[in-house]
Amino acid sequence: MSVNKVFLMGHVGNDPEIRYPDKDHPVAFLSLATNEVRGTSRVEITEWHSLVFNGQNALFVERYVRKGTYLFVEGYLRTREFEDRMKIARRKTEIIVERLEIVGRNK
Numbered sequence: 001m002s003v004n005k006v007f008l009m010g011h012v013g014n015d016p017e018i019r020y021p022d023k024d025h026p027v028a029f030l031s032l033a034t035n036e037v038r039g040t041s042r043v044e045i046t047e048w049h050s051l052v053f054n055g056q057n058a059l060f061v062e063r064y065v066r067k068g069t070y071l072f073v074e075g076y077l078r079t080r081e082f083e084d085r086m087k088i089a090r091r092k093t094e095i096i097v098e099r100l101e102i103v104g105r106n107k
Contacts (some may be wrong), residue, residue: 032073
């Protein structure tokens with residue numbers, strides 16, 4: 001048995017970017033920052049995550065989520081490989097979001 005499940009809560013780092021790879025299939029992208037305090041010196045570490053929203057979730061994010069929104073997401077990890085414009089092989093790990101909830105907003 002194996003499990004691929006992610007739960008994150010953090011602040012959105014940018015306004016959503018929405019694309020339509022197929023006419024009726026929206027996909028939204030944004031980054032999410034999570035923080036944790038480590039060590040005896042209490043150093044705060046920020047980790048940035050790439051989130052991907054499909055379908056109705058993408059439309060919801062486009063309409064209601066902005067930079068600074070405090071968001072809870074549930075999804076799974078996916079790593080993809082691609083070539084950039086310079087023909088360099090790249091690898092990117094993303095969280096495909098299945099469920100989201102707005103926890104708070106910036107004023």
